[in-house]
Amino acid sequence: MNSHRCHSAIPEREFVCVDDSFMARGKSNNFSGPYGTFPSEGQLTPGARYMGSESNVLNANSNDISNQELLDLAKGDERLSESLTTTRSNDEQQKPVLEKSKSESPRTEVYKRRWYLLLVFALSALLWNAVWSTWGPIAQSAKDVYGWSDGDIAMFTWLGNIPFLVTMFPIAYLMDVKGMRIAMVLSCGLAFLGTGLRCIPCDVQYAKWPIYAGQLLNGVAGTVPMSGPALLSGLWFPPNQRATATAFSTLLGYFGACISFVIGPLLVPEPYYPPPFNGSILNNFKYMDSNSSGNGTADTSAQKAGIMNILYAECGAAGVLFLLVIIYFPSKPPHPPSVSASIPREKYLPGLKMLARNKQFWVTAVAYSVPIGVYEVWQVVLDVIFDSRVSQETAGWMDFYATLGGCISGMLVSRFADYFTRQMKLFLLVFYFFSAVAILWCTLVVMDILPFDVVSIYAAIVIGGVFLDGGAPLFFELVIEVSYPVGEGVTSGCLQMICASAGILFLSILQIESIGKLWMNWFFFGTITMAMPLLFFIKTTYGRADIDDCEVEVSPSIEDSSVIEQACEDDDKTKLLKAVGI
Template identity: 40%
Template sequence: MGAGPSAEGEREPLLVPAQPEASIQPAYSRVYGRRWLVLAIFSLLGFMQGMVWNTWGPIQNSARHAYGFANTDIAVLVLWGPIGYTPWLLFMWLMDKKGLRVSLLLSAFFMVAGSALRSVPLPNLQLKRWLIHGGQLLNGLAGPTIMSAGPLLSTTWFAPDQRATATAVASLISYLGAAASFLIGPLVVPAPNDTQALYSTIDWDVNHIRDRIQLVLYAEFAMIAVLFAAVLLYFPSRPPVPPSVAAASQRLSYRSSICRLLSNLRFLMIALAYSVPTGVVAGWSGVLDMILTPAKVSQVDAGWIGFWSIVGGCVFGVAMARFADSIRGMLKLILVLMMAGASLAATWFTLTCLTRLTHLPSTAATLYTSCILVGIFINSSIPIFFELFIETVYPVPEGITCGVVTFLSNLFTGLLLFFLTFYFTELSWLNWCLTGSCLFSLLLILLFRESYDRLYLDVFVSV
């Protein structure tokens, strides 16, 4: 690379005829308008998977009265999502060998079967509880594909200058579904009457709550059934012509990919930087109502806090991904700024909840602001992390790479919720776990040495 611009002849290929026009995209690449339809179908499935996963946390008080759930039940209902990641290697193999269509069809089938199981109206509450738990497990089995296939879809269908944006949309919409459950659940399902009342009044209240919960379950089942039909009728695995050099290039085999990932210290470092805070915040937000109850925050207000924290993260994440598409090679700097902000916001929220010790003002405004900032910074970092993973370990296939890191994230979510089933009387330790995970991630990112192998292939090799 010289100090001055190269001459026109120096830029001509040596072994092949020169093309009439120089272009960043190779002559055999093409982008299709249908890519937006493919992205929309995948994103809506992610939206519904996230909504079903987070159905019970925002209405945990109502669910306890309607079905006799205990705090342990609420934690386990959220825990079925990470447990559904147990056969993640099988789903990654299926995605690598059979493509996106087969993998997504199987995941959509699990979702529609799980939502149908949950919505079966039964007067026997014990059996109804078992069906609800089974439905949550089936929905969790869709997680490995839904949460990790976004970068594969963006590489397969989108040009290099749109990849980070497509990854952000595909990977964050499932979190938007979880946010919608924070809003829909408390608004549709009434909170129980905690005042002392006659037994007849309590029975009427319980039946009314149960009917409203059933309405939510029916609506979720109907929407998932429509999306399953859409995937069945139209969802191709790949376009006829790839959109970039990276999409058309040869990738490592499944076994070689797993071995390379597990032996790559740089990848393991950045994978932990992603999985620890995102795993902790997923479990933390799933029981946010339980965390905010001691602070005298109502079920509806807790739902609004959770809703805006996730929505803010999704909107900011898409904006930052668009910025990363326009200014390439800045992923590490973006992540440093995001995790620094998350660390400060998590510390603020933790100290605010300990108002008896810190004497900080614990108002609705401070709880809203600090909690929403936590969600904005952590959730918006997810697509940036995904793009950095793929750049770091290229040519490992995107689905396998993101499958490993999302498995690790769900592993930490599962561990957090597992401990919650034993220590649920005092929940301030969850806030400390959140703060510690953000600081740990920030340290790893600062020590990480970034590289952009896939970007080099698309920008320089294709010229």
């Protein structure tokens, strides 16, 4: 007579027998009997749950235990007694199906409203980036109006990054534990308050203090839209749309900075610089008269009016978004869109501990966060880097086309990756290689090693943006996969915290004006080349995808994200066991 050897390497756990194999999950040792091997005919149900510990796994002859004794051992444990059956045919025993789990399997459903929620969330990311990058594209005009230095311009951007280091953990807790609604109401409310502070009318010499406060509050608000794309897509979208949804909200956020690069220079006139003396006193007198306020100083009223129009527009947009979120933005759908979405994630603190010990997470996070974090701030201060060699408006259009190209390529590649989930690493290696070549090209042109030409710089920056921004959504999805079953909120939050740290380091060095500006391009190029070898060391695991690729049955009565059964067409149980960490 055949027998099923039921065993586990994890003591004090719940055993689930799945056609001659065990999966261990949960925390219980209610079944303490000395039986580790059970007869198959009529006494052991493949897929049934048995309780025990590793020390109780013994070799027992099929005659050592009867049906009645087995049922007696099940008394006092409702889950065990419900799972046991006393008779079953040999054909039924061979089916890897758990009847009780099927009756409890979660209902999955997708809702049309997910597209509206994705749009609102993506618009909040767009607004955050627009507010965060307000000052870089109009740096020359802002310095002319307010008397600021390059360090002051960098400080405004720096204040948008620093809150990530302080608020990431509590905001991630809100998203993962309390739900997306509370997090979004808080985020949009802070954005509305922060943009309102920047509109307070005051003398130019005191204007930077309310602007400092506004940029800081906007930085806190940005923790949600910048770290929540993967969480929102996992909550509302099925597996074949997750990468696309993540890409949409991530890339539309980048498009916010793209808008600033164009709208800023269009609304705010550039500062007037006196032309070289050409020997004509009359011509130079006409120039000074047309650009003077009448008291011997340059007239900056048009520039200041343009700046205030931008601040008012951003404040109004923040108010509309805040209202939309208050009216309708649920924490989660009534039913999950996929099996993996129905499985409870690790609790907050245990999840943080798992991330801290997960080497693959750190390798993947550094490979993404350092280059992207530096790129975001490098792009914002592009006008500072080129200074007078490229006009403020031209620098803005360079950033616009680079970001727009990145958004388009990101959406196309992410849609492709929805169907080729396991090829993300290859895509990212190709993207990083071409972006490194483009930034090196730009650096050599700026140094005059290659002939200086605006068209050449245009091409280098746009190509770099296409490949860097285009790969960002894939990194988000890859990090979620290698860190599963840790919650998407805390995982993405840690990712953005590292990203913000890289940007803060770059902007902090920028405060040292004596070292010049040439280092910025080499620093940026170095971060990309550093990340490429790290990609080779990433051992890609697809925990969430493995579960969704199989027809997995989930028992909601078991804690710790318990996956009870799978019925893959290729009957590959090893893959699923690895996916759930067993």
